[in-house]
Amino acid sequence: MPETILVDDRGPVGRITLNRPDKRNPIGPATCGELVAALAALKAKPDVRVVVLTGAGSVFSAGGDLSAMQGTQQGPTATLVELFTTMHELGKPIIAMVNGPALAGGLGLMVACDLVIATDSATFGTTEIAVGLWPMMITAEITRSVGRKKTLEMMLSGAKLSAQEAVACGLVNRAVPAAELEAETMKLANEIAERSPAAIRLGLHAFYRSQDMELEPQLRYLQAELGRVLALEDAAEGIAAFLGKRKPVWKGK
Structure with missing residues (x-):
């Protein structure tokens, strides 16, 4: 304890x-x-x-x-x-x-x-x-x-x-x-x-990982990280929920 x-x-x-x-x-x-x-x-x-x-x-x-x-x-x-x-x-x-x-x-x-x-x-x-x-x-x-x-x-x-x-x-x-x-x-x-835990997890990682990078490497790194976020099931769910005017049900992945 x-x-x-x-x-x-x-x-x-x-x-x-x-x-x-x-x-x-x-x-x-x-x-x-x-x-x-x-x-x-x-x-x-x-x-x-x-x-x-x-x-x-x-x-x-x-x-x-x-x-x-x-x-x-x-x-x-x-x-x-x-x-x-x-x-x-x-x-x-x-x-x-x-x-x-x-x-x-x-x-x-x-x-x-x-x-x-x-x-x-x-x-x-x-x-x-x-x-x-x-x-x-x-x-x-x-x-x-x-x-x-x-x-x-x-x-x-x-x-x-x-x-x-x-x-x-x-x-x-x-x-x-x-x-x-x-x-x-x-x-x-x-x-x-209430937000997507998967998006937050990737977002926080990218935020701290990129903060000391030079501008061009930072942009390229964040471009790759954006691809990872877009591939999330939560991203698909969030977009579908927005278009369907309903509350999203996050899966955390």
Whole structure:
């Protein structure tokens, strides 16, 4: 049984909750390992089409467990590599439901999710510099969502952004009142869960696979991926349903 997270795999929207609120939901090797295992289990369940990731208590995650890192030259680096790779290869959208501050490694975990909905009182920051560290591992995630200048400003200053600033710079999709966070997140998750899981799986793979390509290779790759999408049974079903003015019945293939 996981010790640092809670997992709910009932229904089309699975949920993972970081569950160490007394420690501000730190991201350590044990948590990373349990997240990887939980995501693998949710990936294997065809009925789960979307995953929501949140934190217990009033904090999403304050990042690495500094007490566990003291006296060592290794943080949760190897497990973070595996975790972020697993998230991007899941083939199912992950929505971060950010219930409070997302800082340092917690911010990296949030940004590794496909979409982010946050409470409008949440704060965000790469605060590692305040304790003589640098956000090495999460750089790869943040620079794919935020421009170079803003990323460096955050990393060099360690300043925290408001939810409104996080939306403006692309870290967060939308910020909502705390009382509406659950409803807004589940509304979006359920809307996505009604779409073709096969098209989403191929689409997410193509999105992440192609983002670092040069323009011409990217276009040729996406052309080939479009052929794969058009060959899906779900594509035929979706077109037939649209023309027949009925709701599609997805087969997931």
